[in-house]
Amino acid sequence: MYVAEELAKLHHLTVEDITRITAYNAWRFFKIGKAPETSIVYPIGDALYVNVTNRCNADCVFCGRKETPFLAGYNLGMDKNDEPDVQQYVTAIGAPMKYSEIVFCGYGEPTIRWDVIKSVAGFVKENGGKTRINTNGPGNVINHRDITPEMEGLIDTISVSLNATDAKKYAELMRVDEKMYAEMLDFTKKAKKFVPTVVLSVVGIPDVDIEKARSIAVDEIGVNFRERTYF
Numbered sequence: 001m002y003v004a005e006e007l008a009k010l011h012h013l014t015v016e017d018i019t020r021i022t023a024y025n026a027w028r029f030f031k032i033g034k035a036p037e038t039s040i041v042y043p044i045g046d047a048l049y050v051n052v053t054n055r056c057n058a059d060c061v062f063c064g065r066k067e068t069p070f071l072a073g074y075n076l077g078m079d080k081n082d083e084p085d086v087q088q089y090v091t092a093i094g095a096p097m098k099y100s101e102i103v104f105c106g107y108g109e110p111t112i113r114w115d116v117i118k119s120v121a122g123f124v125k126e127n128g129g130k131t132r133i134n135t136n137g138p139g140n141v142i143n144h145r146d147i148t149p150e151m152e153g154l155i156d157t158i159s160v161s162l163n164a165t166d167a168k169k170y171a172e173l174m175r176v177d178e179k180m181y182a183e184m185l186d187f188t189k190k191a192k193k194f195v196p197t198v199v200l201s202v203v204g205i206p207d208v209d210i211e212k213a214r215s216i217a218v219d220e221i222g223v224n225f226r227e228r229t230y231f
C-alpha cells in the first residue's frame, strides 16, 4: 500500500487508479487475473467520462482502439450492439454534481450518437452538472445537419481534435478524406456561437507544428488551444 500511495502522489493519481492500472498491466502482460469488464462511465481525476461508442469516422494512425481499447486500466471496448441506452448512462452517472464535469467521449467519435448525448446531457444539466464533448469534429457531416445550435444550454465545453495544421496531413494522420479538415474547422467555428468554451487540441507528436496549431486555434478560429498527450 505504501508503494501505491507513493506512485499515486508521483503521478497525480489516486490509489484506486494505481490499483486498477496495476491489475490491468498484470492481466495484459502476464495474463494474471481477468480482463477488466467494459466501463460505460469511468472517473479520471474529478471528472466522469462517458464511454459513448467505439465507432469512429476516422482511423488514425496513432489509434489503438481496435487492438487495445484500454485507458488508464479501464476497458473501453464496446461492440455496436452493446452500446448502452440513455437510461443506462443516467443510472451509471447517478449524481452529476459529484463530478467537476461529465465528459462525452469513449474510444470512438461520440457525435455518431448525438441523440443519446443530447438526452444524457439534458439529464446532467437538469441536475446541476457540467458537460463536455471530446470530438474530432465531424458531427455535422455524420448527422447530415448543423448540430451546433442543438448544443445551446446542453454542452458547456467542446474540445475538438485539430490533429494537424493542413488538410493533407490531417487526411494522412486520420485516414479520412481531405475535405474533413475544412468540415472540422467549420464545425468548430459554428460551435462558438452555442457552446461557452470551445477548445482546439492537438496531440503533441513530432509530426505536428504546435505553434502553427496554436495560431490556427487562437488567431484564425478564435478559440482556446490545448496540447495534449494521447490517451
Ligand code: SF4
Pocket: 056, 057, 058, 059, 060, 062, 063, 064, 065, 107, 108, 109, 136, 174
Ligand atoms: S478520432 Fe479518436 S477514436 Fe477515432 S480513430 Fe482517431 S484517435 Fe481513434
